[in-house]
Amino acid sequence: MKIYGLIGENLSHSFSSRYFNEKFLKEGITYACYKNFELKNISEFPQLIRENNLSGLNITIPYKESIIPFLDKISDEVKEIGSVNTIKNINEKLVGFNTDIIGFEKSLHTLLQNKKTSLILGNGGVSKSIQFVLQQLNIQFKVVSRNSDLDYHNITEDLIKESDIIINTTPLGTHPNINSYPEIPYKYLNSKHLLYDLVYNPEISQFLKFGKKYGTQIKNGLEMLQIQADESWKIWSSDFNLNL
Ligand SMILES: NC(=O)c1ccc[n+]([C@@H]2O[C@H](COP(=O)([O-])OP(=O)(O)OC[C@H]3O[C@@H](n4cnc5c(N)ncnc54)[C@H](OP(=O)(O)O)[C@@H]3O)[C@@H](O)[C@H]2O)c1
Structure with missing residues (x-):
């Protein structure tokens, strides 16, 4: 066996x-x-x-x-x-x-259209794979990390508006802590954004619920998984x- x-x-x-x-x-x-x-x-x-x-x-x-x-x-x-x-x-x-690299790349493929900029939330293990893929796809990215100059307290309206894709690579929102979410100013989102959550359980995390509320495209982590x-x-x- x-x-x-x-x-x-x-x-x-x-x-x-x-x-x-x-x-x-x-x-x-x-x-x-x-x-x-x-x-x-x-x-x-x-x-x-x-x-x-x-x-x-x-x-x-x-x-x-x-x-x-x-x-x-x-x-x-x-x-x-x-x-x-x-x-x-x-x-x-x-x-x-x-x-994870090929999983993310293939699952993002059909959603890219004209998307050129992104914001990655979290800088742990899987975030490195996401950064690698975005670099290969020529999509600019900034990484929000609790331990860097760009942390959750200084995400501005401009930064949200200029980021076509926002990707949650933190475990926030995963079962059983389903009420937690990355603290970003969701109110600046609109229908041009794509919110991609690597969390797959629950199917629609609190992060993605905020996306839906503001009319964004949403994608969970199941296909990548x-x-x-x-x-x-x-x-x-x-x-x-x-x-x-
Ligand atoms: N869908 C898929 O195929 C797939 C594949 C891999 C992973 N995942 C999921 O992705 C998540 C991360 O996995 P990983 O292996 O990268 O874990 P990891 O190496 O532990 O990294 C997670 C990162 O999230 C941030 N973080 C953790 N707790 C936080 C909190 N309370 N508030 C804000 N940020 C926090 C930290 O980044 P900073 O210290 O930089 O803030 C941390 O380095 C997990 O939920 C995992 O299940 C999904």
Whole structure:
């Protein structure tokens, strides 16, 4: 049996385990299963690897960056952005990849039209993937972070009005804390904006509810999540011949 799984801090509401196990059932993949592995601290990772014969892993909040020192090799994209969401065990060597990039890019594709500017809320693991994609698409971006000059208190009316896309990469609004949201001046939004929330549970977060109230286009994180999961599976199920 090949064991795949997800590591993160709190996985009680995670999507991946159900998604993969349903996929295995539907597609008659009887040699694989997918489990959750909650880690209180990333320092527990080596023990997890020692005690389990794992073929592949997904990584979620808050370990996408802190996992990197534990890996034997990382893809070129990971070298550039410093965030891993997929690990493949290749001959006992752990190799890190990032499928959030392709997940975000594909899910944004049809919504771009003439959008040229964006505001990214949060500067954690997945935010780095979003920044990478926007750069490749030639979409200007500014990052709002609690620890930078551009924090939530100095988002101006002009900044909101000049940002075609506003992307929430913070966990604010995720179940069970569904009443929380990034504190931006929503009243300056209009129908030209796209609000993209990486949160997928609930389907319409408080952030997206504000978008709806002011007539923006909205998009939640479900499609991105499905695409990044499928891309992880492509990595796990294909033959790699890496010189490790
Ligand atoms: N839909 C998808 O496919 C998909 C894929 C990946 C992740 N996600 C979701 O995206 C979210 C972030 O994941 P991640 O892996 O990037 O997590 P992460 O590495 O922990 O980063 C989250 C960032 O959000 C900001 N943040 C956290 N708590 C906050 C608060 N109370 N107020 C304001 N900002 C706060 C912080 O940025 P600053 O310190 O810079 O303010 C933090 O670095 C999670 O909800 C995750 O489920 C969705």
